[in-house]
Amino acid sequence: MITTRANIEELTTLPGELQELTTRVVRQTRLWRRERRDVQAELESHFREGLIELQQDGLTLEQCIKVLKEQFGDEVVLAKLIRRGKKRGRPMIYKVFVYTMAVTFGGAGSLGGLVWWRAQGEPNPTVDYVARLNEPILAIPEEQRAWPLLREAILQVEPMPKVLQELSALPAPDDQEWSMAESWVAQNKEALDLVRQAVQRPRYGYLYDWQSSLEYRIEDARRRGDETDRQELEFQLAELKTERNELRPLISLVLPSLRSYRDIARMYILDSRRCADHENWSQAWQELESSCHLGGLLLQGKTLIEQLVGAAILNLTLSEMVQLQQAHDAEFTDEAWLQIHNTKLWISAIQIETVIDFEQMTFEDVVQFVFTDDGQDNGHLLPKQYDEMVNAFSQTAPDGSGDSGWSHEAKLATMAAMHADRKSTLATYYQLWSEIARYRELPLYDAQRAEADRVLDQFKNDPEKQIRFAMVCNLMPSLGRADQLLRELEMNLAAMNTIIALQEFRRQAGAYPVMLSELLPDYLDALPEDVYSGQPLKYEMTEAGDFKLYSVWRNLQDDSGSSVKMNEPDSPNDPEDWVYWPVHD
Amino acid sequence: MEFERELLKGVLPMAVLKLLRRRNMYGYELVQELSRQTDGVLELGQSTVYPLLYNLEAQGLVEGVWQAAQNGRDRKYYQLTDKGAKRLERDLVQWGELVRGVGQIITEVISGQSSAIS
Known part of the structure; x- marks a missing residue:
């Protein structure tokens, strides 16, 4: 047993109990190694001093140890306080790091919690927007709806042959591809007859639902011979029928084949050219009229895309009508003129509004x-x-873009x-x-x-x-472009009516009027407005006794009716003026 | 005598700084000196002094330096820094005011009690 001052001072290590106590405290501080070493050394020094001091008071080693342990206090509390004190003394860079990590991980944790919370819950759709969309259509008597006949027609339509698709314009009877075009039209005769009947009906009447869209697509797949696609679509249809009571999102609606509508319009134009080639003017005009009516029906669609396809069909057909008139008006029969007059009345009744x-x-x-x-x-x-x-x-977005x-x-x-x-x-x-x-x-x-x-x-x-x-x-x-196209269509229709009115005036008076206002009110209800100037369309008599009718167009300047082709409505370089008459070759 | 912890909280650092202004001291020595010079009023649990010193060191008021003692053993001596000296001056002034103010109140209360008794 060590009892003397000399003995204690000679100790190189602390007695086991004090050494263990020191080690336990230091371990519990969970400080950095360097800090732990420092604290360990200081506490060992503390006990050594205590042992010497107490031994001087005459206590035995055991008594010294007992007293020191009692005076030392709670080791857990001490470790905690030492840790707190030492951490306060750590370098600023460490504090910045800890703060940053706390903010980062704390932020990430909070964000994670928020994301988790946000992912909870279920949507609760209650409004049947498809029913709301169809409500006014269902109110239309069935015999007035064109859609049932149009549906039959587009199920039959054979798409335009690729060779014809690749041409910059539809072929004319003198062109090499004409026979192919003619046979394509003949192949689709039944479909065109159905559309002729359909366009006699006043309302488009397409019902926006998934079943009819899927049925159409199944038929289309069958015609294309795509068995896989057909089976997949039939499976979807069967599934749909078992889920009739469930609401489905409006955004997943599939519209009827708009491409088929365009093809039908092209076939009417080709057939019109065939009729004109045979000098059957009345039939030629009638074909164009059917195409116009088809475009007019699509303008009644509830979706913007249907409206724009309708506008494209109308623009294409109006252009063809003007060309037919310019080339052959002297040869038109009275029957043909009557049809042209009816077209004018029909156009006057069209009202266009961008659907939103x-x-x-x-x-x-x-x-x-x-x-x-x-x-x-x-x-x-x-x-x-x-x-x-x-x-x-x-x-429909390109793959890999997302x-x-x-x-x-x-x-x-x-x-x-x-x-x-x-x-x-x-x-x-x-x-x-x-x-x-x-x-x-x-x-x-x-x-x-x-x-x-x-x-x-x-x-x-x-x-x-x-x-x-x-x-x-x-x-x-973004509706800016759609608005522009539809307002241009309004102007194109007004220009068409004016051209018909001018022809009718000349048939009566023997010459074109000097001013457009002479057409009012017998031939025209109002002067055609140039949507790009807010003024009437520009009208000029030519020395040859013909006339010029044009819009100042997108540059908003009168360029004296220079330059354009009526059949290139979407030319990338806007023409200086948009000339409706005469049509350039 | 056991003092309320909160009462000691503000006094102890000042007392430690005051002792260190006289001379540099190591932990065990500080505990003994505090007890001796305050007649046992500021008798700390021996371990309490170290967290206190680490806190003062973190604030830059004291600085610990390992030195070899005459007996050859290493001791960590704490010395007052300039910042610590300034802080001590400020704390002593405040403490003086506090003692004076509190002393007055306590004197009044005691004399009031005495009058009531007599």
Whole structure:
């Protein structure tokens, strides 16, 4: 037993109990190794001093140890306090690092929690937007609806042969490909007859549902001999029939084959050329009239895409009508003139308005499918449902254009955490609509009209909006171009009517009028408006006794009717003026 | 006598700084000196002094330096830094005011009690 001062001072290591106590405390501090070494040395030094001091007071080693342990205090509390004190003394760079990590991981944890919470819940769609869309159509008596006959027709239509598709314009009887075109038209005679009957009906009447679309596509696959596609579609149809009571998103609607409508219009034009070649003017005009009526029916469609296809068909047909008149008007029979007059009356009755109901309904419908709903329009975005919906919507987008893998998941997670709630999403969508609508209402010649596109682009390019209002960015259509095309169509129709009125005037008076106003009111109800100037279309008599009718067009300047071809309405280089008459070769 | 922890909290660092202003000391020595110079009023649990010293060191008020003692063993001596000296000056002034103010109140209370008794 060690009892003397000399003995204690000679100790190189502490007695076991004190050494163990020191080691335990130091271990519990969980400090860095260097810090632990320092604390260990200091506590060992402390006990050594204590042993010497107490031994001087005459205590034995055991007594010294006992006293020191008693005076030392609670080892757990001590370890904790030492750790706190030492950590405070660590370098600034360490503190910055710890703070950064805490913020990063704390932030990531919070974000993760938010994402998890946002992923919970189910959408609760309650509004049947498809039924709402079809409601006015169902109110139309069945015998007035063209769609049932059109459906029969497009199921039969053979698509345009590839050779003809590759031509820059439809062939004429003198062209090499004419026989092919003629045989294509003959092959589709029954379908064209069905459309002739269909266009006699006043209303388009297409019912927007999945069943008829799928039935059409099944028939199309059967005709193409694509067994796999057919079986897949039949499976989808069978599934659909068992889920009749379930709401399905409007955005997944499949429209009838718009390509077939275009092909039908092309066949009418080709058949019109065949009839004209045989000097059957009345039949030639009638074929063009059927095509016009088909375009007119499509203008009644509830979707913008149907409207635009209708406009394209009308523009193509009007151009053909003008060419037919210019080439052969002297040869027209009275029967043909009567038909032309009827066309003028029909055109006068057409009213064109860009449809936006479908676009807005689609947005509201997507909202009800991808947001939760507490019954009072409050809810959060469900990223998985949103992703599925957008994928379904952009199926036609080029493959590989989207994100995939981790970045896609990260984007969805970010969106889950950051996307605006249901109420704000709808409010922002309609606020943007109304802001853009103010500019869309302006005439085409008003420079401020371009603001509509700018406002939309600015919204869509804002990085914050791209996340917070991703849905609005993805689903807000850009209507500027559509508006422009439809207003141009209005002008084209008015120009067509004016040309017919001028021909009728000349038939009566023996010459064209000096001024357009002479046509009012017997031949024309109102002067045709140039949508690019707000003034009537430009009209001039030529020295040869003919006339010139033109629009100042997109450069908004009168270039004296220089330069254009009527049959190139989407020419990349806008013509200086748009000349309706005479048609250039 | 056991003092309320909260009462000691502000006093102990000042007392330690005050002792270190006289001379550099190691941990065990500080504990003994505090007890001795305050007649046992500031008698710390022996281990309590180390977290206190580490905190003062972290604030830059004291600095610990290992030195070999006469007996050849290493001791960690703590010395007051300039910053610590300034802090001590400030704390002593505040403490003086506090003692004076509190002293007055306590004197009044005690004399009030005495009058009531007599």
